[in-house]
Structures are given as structure tokens and as C-alpha cells.
Amino acid sequence: MLETVRGAVAALADGLNDLASIGVACAGQIHAETGAVVQAANLGWRDVPLAATLAAAFGVPVTVENDVRAAAWGEYRFGVHRGAGSLLAVFVGTGVGSGVVLDGQLWCGAGNAAGELGHTQVVADGRPCPCGARGCLEQYVSGSGFQRRLRDALAADVKTRLAELTENDPDALDATMVAAAANSGDEFARELWTDATRYLTQAVANYVTLLNPQILILGGGLFEALPELFDGVAGGILKATTELARGSLSIEHARLGDWAGVLGAAALASSEGGSAPLPTVVAR
Numbered sequence: 001m002l003e004t005v006r007g008a009v010a011a012l013a014d015g016l017n018d019l020a021s022i023g024v025a026c027a028g029q030i031h032a033e034t035g036a037v038v039q040a041a042n043l044g045w046r047d048v049p050l051a052a053t054l055a056a057a058f059g060v061p062v063t064v065e066n067d068v069r070a071a072a073w074g075e076y077r078f079g080v081h082r083g084a085g086s087l088l089a090v091f092v093g094t095g096v097g098s099g100v101v102l103d104g105q106l107w108c109g110a111g112n113a114a115g116e117l118g119h120t121q122v123v124a125d126g127r128p129c130p131c132g133a134r135g136c137l138e139q140y141v142s143g144s145g146f147q148r149r150l151r152d153a154l155a156a157d158v159k160t161r162l163a164e165l166t167e168n169d170p171d172a173l174d175a176t177m178v179a180a181a182a183n184s185g186d187e188f189a190r191e192l193w194t195d196a197t198r199y200l201t202q203a204v205a206n207y208v209t210l211l212n213p214q215i216l217i218l219g220g221g222l223f224e225a226l227p228e229l230f231d232g233v234a235g236g237i238l239k240a241t242t243e244l245a246r247g248s249l250s251i252e253h254a255r256l257g258d259w260a261g262v263l264g265a266a267a268l269a270s271s272e273g274g275s276a277p278l279p280t281v282v283a284r
């Protein structure tokens with residue numbers, strides 16, 4: 001994978017007069033000083049010296065940022081909300097992540113671990129999570145969480161249309177199947193859908209109540225594929241947060257898609273700290 005990344009950077013740098021720095025958005029926990037990937041479960045990585053490898057190959061400074069935080073910064077800098085004082089971006093897809101900009105600064109936390117919304121607990125003694133805790137939001141809302149629940153249900157002989165839709169392969173399950181089966185009255189799918197909407201609303205509403213952000217962005221594969229999820233969660237948050245937090249909040253769709261993380265990482269790596277405008281980019 002490092003070879004592939006190095007090849008991609010080399011190909012991109014080929015068209016530039018001057019390569020000043022490299023920004024990388026990477027899944028997982030990133031070491032604040034070394035830019036190493038301490039752990040990225042979905043990549044199977046532990047202690048991978050990503051920044052050092054690219055710096056040695058290209059001889060320029062390299063900034064590595066967590067992919068979701070980079071995406072939050074990208075939306076903040078290049079989405080429709082440039083200049084907002086604060087922004088909370090929540091992305092739901094395979095997993096659940098978030099990034100926070102407070103008073104114009106990307107909030108990284110003391111251990112560079114801020115924003116792990118997917119591993120906040122929403123159910124006491126709930127479903128086990130690969131992170132070691134129980135009842136994490138990600139087990140009830142994400143694509144991977146749906147798949148785990150279907151696997152358990154099939155093993156327990158629960159009758160559900162999702163078995164046919166996935167041809168008894170839980171890995172083939174996606175959120176649109178859950179929504180379709182729930183709408184057609186499938187009891188198990190309805191339970192998944194209700195849990196997802198309820199816990200996601202609860203977790204994000206608590207986030208909004210604590211931080212009182214100006215902008216809340218709801219993005220990622222699930223929100224893109226399921227407009228009814230966006231509407232349900234957005235409506236629920238407004239009901240569940242405080243009056244003043246609600247009054248100052250604007251809830252928006254993500255605007256930049258997969259570009260958000262790319263642009264955010266590039267801005268964080270640039271010598272202007274992302275204050276200079278980037279060249280025109282293709283955005284949806």
C-alpha cells in the first residue's frame with residue numbers, strides 16, 4: 001500500500017513545477033508528532049511510518065491527518081461555510097466518525113484522538129465493539145454494524161427478508177436494503193432502522209448540546225444513499241438539543257464528497273495553513 005501511495009504522489013508531482021509539501025488523509029489513529037499511523041483497524045495497520053516514508057521519498061514536509069478530521073477541515077475551508085466560527089461534521093458510512101472546528105481551529109485533542117463519535121457509548125452493556133468497549137454507536141448505525149447484526153441474526157435463525165436480499169451473505173448487506181426491508185414491514189430490518197435513527201440522533205444531539213456549533217454537516221455514504229435518514233436525524237436533533245443551541249444551528253449536507261478529505265489534507269499541509277485559496281476543483 002505504501003508503494004501504491006508513493007507511486008500516486010509521484011504521478012501527481014510530475015505535473016507540478018514545485019512540490020512544496022504533501023498532505024495525506026488516512027483512516028485510523030495518527031501520531032501527532034511523527035505522522036505515523038498508530039493503528040488503522042480497517043487497513044490492518046499498526047505503527048506504519050507513513051509521513052516518514054513519504055518525506056524520505058520526496059524530500060518535502062508531510063502532514064498526515066485522520067481522514068474524517070481532514071474531511072471536516074475540507075468542508076470547513078472549501079464547502080459553503082467558509083468563515084463560520086464553528087463546525088461539526090459527522091460522517092456515517094462503513095463506520096462513524098466526526099471532526100470539529102472550534103473558533104476556526106481544527107480540534108485534534110490532547111492525544112490527537114478527538115472526534116471518535118463511533119466509539120461513544122449509546123447502549124449500556126450493549127453489543128461488543130472491536131475497539132474493546134460495548135454499546136458503541138458504530139455497532140448500531142454503520143454499514144459494518146448492520147452486517148454484524150445480520151450475521152448474528154442469521155446464526156440465531158431469525159426470519160428476515162434481508163436473508164433473501166443478501167442471499168444469506170451478511171457482507172453483502174447495505175443500508176439501502178435495510179431501509180427497503182424496513183419499509184416493507186420486515187420486523188428485524190425495522191429494528192435495525194429504528195435503532196440506527198434513534199442512537200445516531202441521540203449521539204449527535206448530545207454533541208450539538210455540548211459544543212453548540214454554528215454548522216452541523218451530516219455526510220458519508222449512508223446519508224447520501226438515504227435522504228430519509230438525513231431528514232429523520234436532522235429533525236430529531238432539533239427536538240433533542242437545547243433551545244439556544246437549536247436557534248444558532250444550521251444542519252447541512254456535506255458538499256464535497258470524497259474531495260473533502262483530499263482538500264482538507266492538502267490545506268493542512270500547505271505553508272499558508274490552508275488560508276490561501278486552492279485552485280478550482282471538481283466538486284459535486
Ligand SMILES: [Zn+2]
Pocket residue numbers: 118119120129130131132133136138
Ligand atoms: Zn467501539
